[in-house]
């Protein structure tokens with residue numbers, strides 16, 4: 001039987017073969033992005049083996065449970081696809097790779113201690129998968145990789161591991177253009193899927209598969225390297241644009257202007273998308289991707305470097321603002337009781353990688369403040385990773401505080417009754433969080449001093 005890779009057919013016919021369930025699919029990595037992806041694949045082709053090295057993840061999925069929180073629709077989809085036999089899970093990479101014809105890799109790609117791209121997890125996985133692939137199999141890389149990685153690193157690795165030659169198996173880069181908290185929506189059609197193959201046949205298979213999965217359609221670009229560049233460029237665009245407004249935020253205070261008005265007014269031109277200044281840039285995407293260019297490709301990238309430096313400096317800028325506001329009411333960081341609201345890098349997502357809360361807490365502790373932290377989406381252990389005394393959000397109103405620093409605009413924080421506190425300083429690090437209460441001295445980054453309060 002011909003495989004999808006060597007099938008001489010239209011995209012539509014290939015999509016039908018994929019949806020028939022004849023083609024076994026392995027999805028390697030069942031994390032925040034991999035589990036939603038595996039469940040959506042299973043919904044479309046009813047023939048998916050999810051693979052993870054974490055037995056707890058595998059056992060949960062095998063039981064129809066969902067180990068990933070905060071993803072609307074995911075628990076139900078995992079339960080349904082497992083119950084129907086469309087999705088199973090295993091820790092056995094070799095068995096899954098032997099059985100499958102389409103191999104989807106979505107394991108972590110991070111930075112090492114020198115901020116060089118670290119593809120070791122992906123490469124060690126692909127060595128094991130490669131040893132089991134047969135002619136006609138296809139490998140999709142969904143993990144974010146530096147531009148050129150599929151062509152220069154992954155293809156040779158798969159050729160060596162499989163003892164097959166290029167043209168006997170397929171390889172395509174199919175980036176995850178997905179945000180935590182809306183994974184299923186993004187995977188199934190918030191935006192088109194971008195795919196790029198190392199050859200025509202690989203691209204054709206990727207197009208057929210993702211036309212089944214993504215209702216917004218497929219953008220097939222020239223090759224895998226172009227697709228890698230699309231993904232990286234999206235992230236670089238964001239980091240540089242956040243750095244732009246973070247740089248202007250300090251100007252806004254001196255003028256003064258309220259940058260929120262600037263943002264909304266300037267963005268009324270369709271091609272102008274002014275981002276939001278804030279306390280810093282977290283997650284394992286945006287702060288990492290510039291290094292997938294700076295520390296991977298030949299050349300000089302001053303704009304990327306400066307943007308990273310500016311964004312990395314925002315926690316320090318926040319502490320300086322707090323210091324100034326405390327000084328204006330005759331207080332100092334030393335000995336102040338400061339509550340840090342939010343440790344997760346973005347609202348509603350239980351992830352603390354590169355969170356600006358880390359350096360903020362460290363600098364407050366170093367300055368001699370008494371630090372408390374509270375975050376409704378994190379467990380105490382994760383919340384306490386950076387220091388400070390952990391507080392359940394329900395307990396904060398009873399606290400006697402000198403200051404609050406809002407790091408993450410969690411929905412739960414909109415319900416805080418600020419009148420319950422004695423007059424204090426509030427540094428609001430997220431413009432999307434509105435704290436209007438004239439009892440306190442409130443400073444929102446980029447909006448100048450909003451209220452002198454009654455201090």
Ligand SMILES: NC(=O)c1ccc[n+]([C@@H]2O[C@H](COP(=O)([O-])OP(=O)(O)OC[C@H]3O[C@@H](n4cnc5c(N)ncnc54)[C@H](O)[C@@H]3O)[C@@H](O)[C@H]2O)c1
Pocket residue numbers: 028029030031032033034051052053054057106107108109121124125142143144176177178179180284285
């Ligand atoms: N999280 C996001 O918002 C997001 C968005 C787009 C792209 N991505 C990319 O997706 C990839 C995965 O990110 P994530 O957020 O899902 O990571 P994650 O840390 O949430 O999950 C990774 C999963 O892979 C498993 N794993 C690790 N090594 C493995 C191996 N050798 N074989 C099988 N499983 C293994 C881990 O046990 C874990 O369950 C990364 O390349 C990331 O850049 C992430």
Ligand SMILES: CC(=O)N[C@@H]1[C@@H](OP(=O)(O)OP(=O)(O)OC[C@H]2O[C@@H](n3ccc(=O)[nH]c3=O)[C@H](O)[C@@H]2O)O[C@H](CO)[C@@H](O)[C@@H]1O
Pocket residue numbers: 176177178179180234235238242275276277278279280281282283284285286345346
């Ligand atoms: C290009 C793009 O959008 N990609 C998205 C992004 O998603 P993400 O989950 O990594 O998070 P972001 O929303 O980008 O925020 C990161 C940090 O920047 C802060 N921030 C944000 C906007 C702003 O105006 N001012 C800020 O200060 C925010 O607080 C947070 O700490 O990367 C994923 C992987 O590539 C993508 O899949 C996903 O599509």
